[in-house]
Amino acid sequence: MRIEIPQEEFMISGHLACPGCGAALSMRFALKALGKKTIVVIPASCWTIIAGPFPYSSLKVPIVHCAFETGGATGAGIKAALQARGDVETTVMVWAGDGGTFDIGLQSLSGAAERNDDFIYVCYDNEAYMNTGIQRSSATPYLSWTTTSPANQPKENPKKDIMEIMAAHRVPYAASATIAYPQDFVRKLQKAKEIRGFKFIHLLSPCPPGWRIDPELSIKISRLAVQSKVFPLYEVEGGERYTINLQPKGILVNEYIRLQGRFSHLSEEEIEMIQENVDRGWERLIKKASGW
Numbered sequence: 205m206r207i208e209i210p211q212e213e214f215m216i217s218g219h220l221a222c223p224g225c226g227a228a229l230s231m232r233f234a235l236k237a238l239g240k241k242t243i244v245v246i247p248a249s250c251w252t253i254i255a256g257p258f259p260y261s262s263l264k265v266p267i268v269h270c271a272f273e274t275g276g277a278t279g280a281g282i283k284a285a286l287q288a289r290g291d292v293e294t295t296v297m298v299w300a301g302d303g304g305t306f307d308i309g310l311q312s313l314s315g316a317a318e319r320n321d322d323f324i325y326v327c328y329d330n331e332a333y334m335n336t337g338i339q340r341s342s343a344t345p346y347l348s349w350t351t352t353s354p355a356n357q358p359k360e361n362p363k364k365d366i367m368e369i370m371a372a373h374r375v376p377y378a379a380s381a382t383i384a385y386p387q388d389f390v391r392k393l394q395k396a397k398e399i400r401g402f403k404f405i406h407l408l409s410p411c412p413p414g415w416r417i418d419p420e421l422s423i424k425i426s427r428l429a430v431q432s433k434v435f436p437l438y439e440v441e442g443g444e445r446y447t448i449n450l451q452p453k454g455i456l457v458n459e460y461i462r463l464q465g466r467f468s469h470l471s472e473e474e475i476e477m478i479q480e481n482v483d484r485g486w487e488r489l490i491k492k493a494s495g496w
Contacts, residue, residue, distance in 0.1 A: 206387055207387050207390060207391050207394075209233070209236055209237075209386060209387065209390050210236045210237070210239070210390075211236075212236065212239075212240075213232070213235075213236070213264075214232075214235035214236065214239075214240060214242075214263060214264045214265055215228075215231055215232040215235055215262055215263055215264070216262055216263075216264060217262070218256060218260070218262050219254050219255065219256060219262035220253050220254050220255075220256060220262075221250070221254045222411075222412060222413060222419070223412065223419035224410070224412040224417075224418070224419025224420060224421070224422040225250075225254070225409075225411065225412070225422070226328070226330065226382075226383050226408070226409035226410040226411065226422050226426065227250055227251060227254065227301075227328040227330065227409045227411075228254060229383050229422075230328055230383050230389070230407055230409055231251070231254075231263070231299065231328075233383070233386050233389055233390055233393075234297065234299070234326065234389075234393055235263065235264075235265060236390065237389070237390040237393035237394050237397075238295050238297060238324075238393055238394075238397055239295075240264070240265060241293050241294045241295060242265045242294065242295045242296075242297055243265065243266045243267075243268065243282055243286075243294060243295070243296050243297070244263060244265055244266070244267050244268070244297050244298075244299050245267075245268045245270060245275060245278050245279045245282065245296065245297070245298040245299065246267055246268070246269050246270070246298075246299050246300070247269075247270050247271065247272050247273070247274060247275040247278075247298070247300045247301075247304040247309055248270075248271065248272035248304060248335075249272075249299075249300060249301035249303065249304055249328075249335055250301060250330070250334055250335040250411075251299055251301070251328070252269060252335070253335065255267055268282060272303070272304050272308045272309060273304070273308045273309050273311065273312060274309070274312055275298045275300040275304055275305070275309045275312060275313065275325070276298065276309060276311075276312030276313040276314070276315055276316035276317075276321075276325065277312040277315065277316065278298070278312075279296050279297075279298040279316060279321065279323045279325065280315075280316045280319065280321040280323065282296050282323075283296045283321060283322055283323045284321075287322075295323070295324065295397055296322075296323035296324070297323065297324045297325075297326060298323065298324070298325045298326065299326050299328065300313075300325070300326070300327055300328070301327070301328060301329070301330065301333075301334070301335070302327060302328075302329045302330065302331060302332070302341050302342075302343035303332075303333045303341050303343075304327075305325075305327040305329075305343075305366065306327075306329075306341055306342045306343045306364050306366055307341055307342050307343075313325065314369075314373065316402060317370060317373040317375050317402050317404070318373055319402075320375065320376070320401040320402050321401075321402055322400055322401055322402070323402070323403070324393070324396050324397065324403045324404075324405065325402070325403065325404050325405070326393075326404075326405045326407055327366065327404070327405070327406055327407060328407045328409040329343050329366075329406060329407060329408055329409055330409045330410065330411035330414060330415075331343050331344050331345060331348070331363070331411075331414070331415075332344050332348075332350050332411070332414050334411045334413070334414045337351055338350050338351045338413070338414045339351055339352045340352045340353045340359055342361075342363070342364040343363055343364060343366070344359045344363065345359070345363050345478075346359060346360075346361065346362045346363065346478060346481065347359060347360075347467070347470060347474055347477075347478065348466050348467060349416075349465075349466040349467070349468075349469060350414070350466070355468075355469035356469075358469065362481065366406055367380060367404075367406055367438075367440065370404045370406075370440070370443075371440045371443045371444075372443065373402075373443065374442060374443035374444075375401065375402045375403070375404060375442075375443065376399050376400070376401040376402060376403065376441065376442060377395070377396055377399050377401075377402075377403045377404070377439070377440075377441055378403070378404040378405075378406070378439070378440045378441075379392045379395075379396070379404075379405055379406070379438070379439040379440070379449075380405075380406045380407075380408070380435065380436065380437055380438055380439075381405055381406070381407050381408075381437065382407065382408040382409075382426040382427075382429065382430060382435060382437070383407075383408075383409070383422070383423060383426050384423050384424075384426035384427035384429075384430060385427075385430065385437060385450065388437055388449055388450070389405075389407070392405060392439070393405065408426055408429055408435045410422040410425050410426055414466070415464045415465070415466050416464060416465025416466050416468070417463060417464050417465065421463060424463075425460065425463055425464065428455065428459055428460040428463070429460055430450060430452060431452045431453045431454070431455050432452065432454075432455050432456065432457050432459060432460045432482065433452045433454065433457075433482050433483070433485070433486040434457060434460055434482055436448060436450075436452065436486065436489055437449040437450045438489065438493070446489065446492040446493040447493060448489065448490075448493050452486075456479065457475065457478055457479045457482050458475050458479070461475060461478070
């Protein structure tokens with residue numbers, strides 16, 4: 205279903221993101237989707253810097269900065285305060301990186317999901333701790349380079365499946381998204397806004413310095429991630445009902461990998477291993493979507 209992206213802008217010039225930053229463009233779309241009655245909670249991450257130094261801000265909505273590990277708790281607390289004041293219109297959106305979601309913030313995220321607190325949690329996933337120097341996180345892909353998993357000893361563990369973790373909490377709504385498909389992203393946020401309870405969006409967010417790509421390739425690489433089945437676009441409702449939103453072309457993973465310097469050390473055999481892992485993951489998703 206194709207939708208119209210709202211025209212009103214809630215993100216202005218003057219932000220401090222790197223050229224080609226997926227997280228910056230994603231925030232612009234997110235606020236278009238949610239509108240002016242939105243409060244953004246930002247745990248320690250690149251976006252702590254991107255928004256701008258106090259008292260300045262590149263966003264035209266309130267921002268609450270919080271500690272690395274407290275995104276879920278802060279979002280829940282702000283929503284509870286709004287409800288106590290009788291405000292049922294303002295949307296609370298936590299905007300956290302993969303470090304503040306997959307790793308350091310997982311406990312407060314899990315707590316908010318288990319309590320079914322009524323806010324939207326967006327993880328803009330750039331697959332490493334980019335703000336502090338491109339260190340490995342549990343969202344870093346298998347065999348990827350980072351400054352703490354160098355080319356001669358790349359990450360040896362698979363990426364943590366955060367969508368399955370959220371599905372296991374039986375939250376009302378979880379979805380994956382990427383800037384390469386903005387209508388899909390906006391639709392999912394607007395859908396999440398209308399659902400009571402906890403909502404989770406897993407957003408792939410290319411980082412040109414960390415992924416070692418040219419800034420102008422961010423959207424292309426996001427699209428290749430989807431079309432190669434590395435990052436499928438799908439929704440999970442109630443932890444059980446899976447819906448695949450876009451049928452990938454099924455291009456080879458190598459087309460996605462070869463544009464990124466963080467994978468330049470890989471051998472053909474290692475790329476084939478990644479291809480096999482991606483194919484298995486896609487088959488599992490197909491089975492879940494078919495209701496096995």
